[in-house]
Amino acid sequence: MARDHVERIESALQDAIFEGRYADGERLDETRLATQFGVSRTPVREALRRLSATGLVEQHANRGVFVRQPGPVDLYEMFQVMAELEAFCARLACSRIAPDTVTALRHANDACAAAADNNDIDTYYEANETFHRLIYDESGNAFLAARCRDLQKRLRPYRRTQLRAPGRLTQSLAEHAQVVDAIAAGQPDRAAAALRDHVSVQGEKFHRLMSAWRAVARTDSPRTG
Amino acid sequence: MARDHVERIESALQDAIFEGRYADGERLDETRLATQFGVSRTPVREALRRLSATGLVEQHANRGVFVRQPGPVDLYEMFQVMAELEAFCARLACSRIAPDTVTALRHANDACAAAADNNDIDTYYEANETFHRLIYDESGNAFLAARCRDLQKRLRPYRRTQLRAPGRLTQSLAEHAQVVDAIAAGQPDRAAAALRDHVSVQGEKFHRLMSAWRAVARTDSPRTG
DNA sequence: AACAGAAAGATTGCATACAATTTCGTTTGC
């Protein structure tokens, strides 16, 4: 029992929600979670308060907390904002361009390429996150970078499924290269546009995919609506 | 005991921090706050957990919570992001343009003008927030609008001092008109640029102002550093 | 038989009590 109970519970619940182990609208029973984590209700409650502050769960007075899973529209909106924020990062990175930055970006993308060659989705996924975070940090705006990290984390599971689409890895890789080239050339407009498209495409493809899923689900079981 | 204690305490502490009633790095004593609010430590702790989730306070294990007041750099970064998000709102609003929207925007700006004529800063301030929120909502992206509201709330006290600068009200008003005209004309680039500049100017002016303050404070009392 | 009301069960919200950890002061040894 080394680390803080609240922190551990919050992290566990957050992961569980992100991984879809709780359905939308499902109630999180304090007592059940307490016994489940082997602690009392107090740390569970504090963890739930934190989650409700970030919008992952909703808290109705004297009713309990309910998980709030984003629907297709929510995700589309989040990807749209993510695209714009990342584009801004790229733009800012251009005005701070340094040789080290460019080589670091190229190395990060090389790591992506290596994973793509092996068709290793998990490794590509890690390298991809590193690549994007590098751009966040190179924006020079810590607040912006933090917001990007938050959104990146929140969209993580949805982006992950995206990568399994055939040919997506190589296409993603090429888009990365476009971004790096634009930053290296010090062209903020081009860099921003390249990164915006790169992220937007994921959002739109995912949106289509999810709409299709829902259509199928609706056909299978009419009670889904 | 009408409303939720936690909610009330969180709101009160948030306002207190926003209004600068707590210095940066100041420790928030749970026991003291509990007696101060006339409750036990439990709801105070839950409120503090929520605040720590949003980054207003930092929580060190077994050490307590400490308020995190943004410095000049933090504020500059936040205004920069705010400008970009609002610009995106304006851009999106252009693609959803409706007659009702434009008239609503004009009315909101007319309210600003009325307040400016009377040199009534408080009223202008309210009308100004309404105007901006209208654009957030007209983006059609609820997630984006929510993020804008959050930032608007967080930057509220700093923006407020800004409005006292001589001639700022009329200038702000003119900038609003530029934004409305661009949206009415359906020109996303112009609308985005106009709103971005409108917000950026505030950030930069505030940054200069605050740097000056710090310089003065440094001269007055050398221990400030 | 159906609906309204009340009581019982369950669950959240808050208070208090206890345990663990940290911090500060004092003392002791070098």
Added chain:
DNA sequence: GCAAACGAAATTGTATGCAATCTTTCTGTT
């Protein structure tokens, strides 16, 4: 005289108990 270690006071973290509120069910009346 200084430093290190021990101890006490203070503070955070967790557990438990109780009150308030909501939900469900049962009963009585229409």
